[in-house]
Amino acid sequence: MTEKNKIRVLIVDDETHIRTLFKTVMSSMNALVIGEAKNGEEAVAIFKDKKPDIVMLDINMPVKDGTEALKEIMSEFPDAFVVMMTSVSDMETVAKCIDLGASHYIRKDTPIQEIKKMVKEAWDEYKKSKGESNA
Amino acid sequence: MHEKYDLKKMLEEIEEDETLDQRPRSREASQDEIKNMLAQRSKRKKK
Numbered sequence: 581m582t583e584k585n586k587i588r589v590l591i592v593d594d595e596t597h598i599r600t601l602f603k604t605v606m607s608s609m610n611a612l613v614i615g616e617a618k619n620g621e622e623a624v625a626i627f628k629d630k631k632p633d634i635v636m637l638d639i640n641m642p643v644k645d646g647t648e649a650l651k652e653i654m655s656e657f658p659d660a661f662v663v664m665m666t667s668v669s670d671m672e673t674v675a676k677c678i679d680l681g682a683s684h685y686i687r688k689d690t691p692i693q694e695i696k697k698m699v700k701e702a703w704d705e706y707k708k709s710k711g712e713s714n715a
Numbered sequence: 716m717h718e719k720y721d722l723k724k725m726l727e728e729i730e731e732d733e734t735l736d737q738r739p740r741s742r743e744a745s746q747d748e749i750k751n752m753l754a755q756r757s758k759r760k761k762k
Contacts, residue, residue, distance in 0.1 A: 669744050671742055686746070687746055
């Protein structure tokens with residue numbers, strides 16, 4: 581797969597080691613990590629600038645949290661594909677993110693192989709819903 | 716010298732604490748429950 585055809589991913593987490601981990605995970609799925617952000621504000625700015633295919637978005641972050649960033653991204657780009665990737669998993673927050681339009685919500689304690697499977701399935705379903713072939 | 720206690724205020728504080736304790740806390744969602752919530756949203760969208 582050429583770089584042009586790769587799925588372009590933005591990784592958002594305030595912890596460097598988590599960003600590094602998900603960079604490795606996404607790269608192993610043949611995706612291209614086009615940006616990293618350490619808070620919601622940076623995430624929204626990078627999203628507007630680079631229009632990634634997938635955003636892996638944490639919730640608990642300084643400056644602007646993930647739910648606020650999700651809200652801003654979805655209000656301006658309703659077709660955005662945003663995967664919440666977080667250790668916050670209370671029903672209220674999950675329901676809020678789903679209502680705001682998150683494409684998936686994955687708990688950080690999920691095994692890596694499962695995370696890869698979930699992201700791939702959600703992405704395939706998203707592409708199908710848009711009437712495009714699988715990437 | 717006797718200390719003065721505002722019993723009414725103390726009772727109100729106790730009642731308030733109990734009310735706080737009884738507030739339903741949002742419980743953790745399992746990954747399966749999250750999956751179901753996402754599936755339900757998809758169904759709603761299709762309708």
